[in-house]
Amino acid sequence: MFDVEKVRADFPILEEKIYDKRLVYLDSGATSQRPVQVVRKMDEYYLRYNSNVHRGVHFLSNKCTEANEEARETVRRFIHADASREVIFTRGTTESINLVAFSFGEAFVHEGDEILVTEMEHHADIVPWQMLCERKKAHLKVIPFLDNGELDLGQLDHLLTEKVKLVGVVYVSNVLGTVNPVKTIIERAHAVGAKVLVDAAQAVQHLPVDVRQLDCDFLVFSGHKLYGPTGVGVLYGKEALLEQMPPWQGGGEMIREVRFERTTYNELPFKFEAGTPDFIGIIGLDEAIKYVQHIGLEEIAAYEHDLLRCAMEQLKQIPGIRIFGEAAQKSSVLSFALGDVHHSDTGTLLDKMGIAVRTGQLCAEPTMQHYGVTGMVRASLGMYNTREEIDIFCEGLRKVGKIFRLG
């Protein structure tokens, strides 16, 4: 049984006071908090075992290497990949996508080809593809979304042609909360021979993800939105594809033999891991995933679903509110505008009440343009948020409305 109070006890930051008010943290979509288990594990490795991974002959190096590789196995099980060599550690979602845009692009994208993304992508799943298209004289095409926040899949018929080499699609929109039907999109894309990259940065912390069941070619996410450390991310890729892709960055660990005449590269996954990785961060990510698995993603999803429904109902009662994103399948993100109050004003006033939300373009300018706004206010939920916090948040919004004399 999911016990939110028990979960909260693992996150001491939630007891912090901001301007003498208890923190209400509604910005987990930007970065989640970390439980003490993760911080302690990283502390332990910094204080007792720190030593560079791989090829070390001594005890400490082996200890860290084993933990680093155990983390890879934990990630493999977490996303149900076939093999741990399909799991590549990166600095985060953005780096994972850039890696694919470069390496997949080098191997498979040519002049006149197309890359397809959705209108609701985060900039990190737009810009690397634009750079690739520029490099290869390829074209970026866009799957639009409807005003309710759902993708306009009817457009796939004419957008998905054999020119498309790769489709980049966000699993859960960081603005609209829409849980996209990625499995359907993957099937459709595969039918024309296109590969699919799933941006799961806002998904892995909210719902069970199974790369085999999805049959995605690439899946990427970050540690720090998954109750883990910053600076660590994951790229999952199908082995057969990764084998055909050239390395991205050169340096240590990714090589087999270095000769001035010709250097040969290491096998997967190390081929894509140049330089010393953030192994202590990786070990922290391992602990974060174990923490989430111990609680259970099904339980987390069910709890957050209730919380979201309760928050949506309450939000809709607030005078002047305009909610962006009301897809039937929606995850823990609430983006809105309060009358014509500027998002930064709303955010500033909520902040004074101890409520942390995000405001602005939310790294998704095309989504802003879709609704013709310069920014939004976003509350994003984590498994540690409570109904009481939703009450405080909505009460805060009413207060902001009063200051601005709305309704």
Place this chain on the structure above:
Amino acid sequence: MKTIAEIEREIVDEFAIFDEWVDKYAYLIEIGSGLEGMDEAHKTEENLIKGCQSRVWFHAEMKDGRLYFTADSDALITKGIAGLLTRVFSGQVPGDILSADLKFIDEIGLEQHLSPTRSNGLLSMIKQIRMYALAADASLKSEMK
């Protein structure tokens, strides 16, 4: 013409009647709403303050050796802050603007907006005003030569 320090004192006195932060912000919003704004023609890229989450413009004009500022923003709290700054600095001579030691921001409890990383960029606004003053001061000095 009142000095910068005198105008600052006035502002501090006005804000002193509010005990609650809510009322201070409501007053700031009122100032923002009441601010005349600026000529659309002056809302240029050059006058736009970088580093703000909301858009803020500052325009400066020199008249008889004094600088006159107009400001605008799409966010009212930011516009209110901008309004306080134009009230303090408009009509002053560049040398006084450059040597001003702003105290009212701390005293009315807005110091948290001063951090350079704050999204409403109060610090950037002050920097911009000082840049205008610096340029005006330099041109005044070269005229005198």
